[in-house]
Amino acid sequence: MIAATFLLAGCHAHKFKEGETLEKQSRPLQAAASYESFAVNRPEAPEAPEAFFRAARLYADLGLCARSAPLYERLLRHYPDFREREKAERGLFVCPDYFPLDRAKVWKYGDSQTGGQNATQIYSVTARGKGWMEADVSLLAGETLVQKTERRYELKDMDLFETTGPSTTLMLSYPVEAGKTWTTSEGGNRLFMRVDRTGVKVTVRGGDFDNCAKVRRAIAGMPSWIYEYYAPGVGRVLTTVAGDDFENRVTELIDYEQEKD
Numbered sequence: 001m002i003a004a005t006f007l008l009a010g011c012h013a014h015k016f017k018e019g020e021t022l023e024k025q026s027r028p029l030q031a032a033a034s035y036e037s038f039a040v041n042r043p044e045a046p047e048a049p050e051a052f053f054r055a056a057r058l059y060a061d062l063g064l065c066a067r068s069a070p071l072y073e074r075l076l077r078h079y080p081d082f083r084e085r086e087k088a089e090r091g092l093f094v095c096p097d098y099f100p101l102d103r104a105k106v107w108k109y110g111d112s113q114t115g116g117q118n119a120t121q122i123y124s125v126t127a128r129g130k131g132w133m134e135a136d137v138s139l140l141a142g143e144t145l146v147q148k149t150e151r152r153y154e155l156k157d158m159d160l161f162e163t164t165g166p167s168t169t170l171m172l173s174y175p176v177e178a179g180k181t182w183t184t185s186e187g188g189n190r191l192f193m194r195v196d197r198t199g200v201k202v203t204v205r206g207g208d209f210d211n212c213a214k215v216r217r218a219i220a221g222m223p224s225w226i227y228e229y230y231a232p233g234v235g236r237v238l239t240t241v242a243g244d245d246f247e248n249r250v251t252e253l254i255d256y257e258q259e260k261d
Helices: 002-011 014-025 028-041 048-061 065-078 083-093
Strands: 104-111 119-129 132-141 146-158 157-166 167-173 181-184 190-205 209-220 225-232 233-242 244-258
Touching: 002 181, 014 028, 014 048, 028 048, 028 065, 048 083, 048 167, 065 083, 104 233, 119 244, 167 190, 190 225, 190 244, 209 233
Parallel strands: none
Antiparallel strands: 104 119, 104 244, 119 132, 132 146, 146 157, 157 167, 167 181, 181 190, 190 209, 209 225, 225 233, 233 244
16 A cells, blocks of 8 residues: 555646646646646655645646635645745636736737737836736837826725826726626726626737637727736737727736736
8 A cells, every 4th residue: 555655746846847848748638637646645755835836726727626715725725835826816716817917927909900000009017015016008100109107906805906196096896706796086087997897818929818808898888898818927909999899908918017927
């Protein structure tokens, strides 16, 4: 029995390295499975808490919250001193994470018509703390800086807020589920927000993104509205303007950078 246990542990010893390789190859589902196999079968290994964390985060980014939650729970229960405990707690309750405050670094958006040749908007994270981050937002016409503002993003309970100057807007309310609605304000206007769909696939110049949430931002009395598409683990990837019988792309993600785990 003891020999069989050691043999089984040996069979799974390579799974952590396998997960790292698959992750570098942009094969997140396979990488998550390898990390999970390592963590579950070698819970006493020094790499086990990291393996639980990586598997849970990858599953969450794929929208597989039912698979990520038990791994986050085991990590938090059995490894109380894990270095990324705060991120694991957030990951357990905010899934999928459509606006990753803890790892966002730079988002670059461009007008959809020219791919950013006419206009670009660059969000550069300047500071972050527990449940919040701040960013400088630069708007460029061609290569000319037109405007630069500061924005703050903060998660309070299960609501994500964006603050620009004196205006604070409730961007997302977790859990993000199709049909969910809320009201907020922006620049003196009352906004009606609605999650129209989840599980949407979006292709933009910055990549292909699965399991996106499509969120409507409508001003009372206006015949058209804005759709914002959010990708798990990435953030906003596409903005469109829409009405009863049309939807046109306005801006889209061109490139992005994230902090390394």
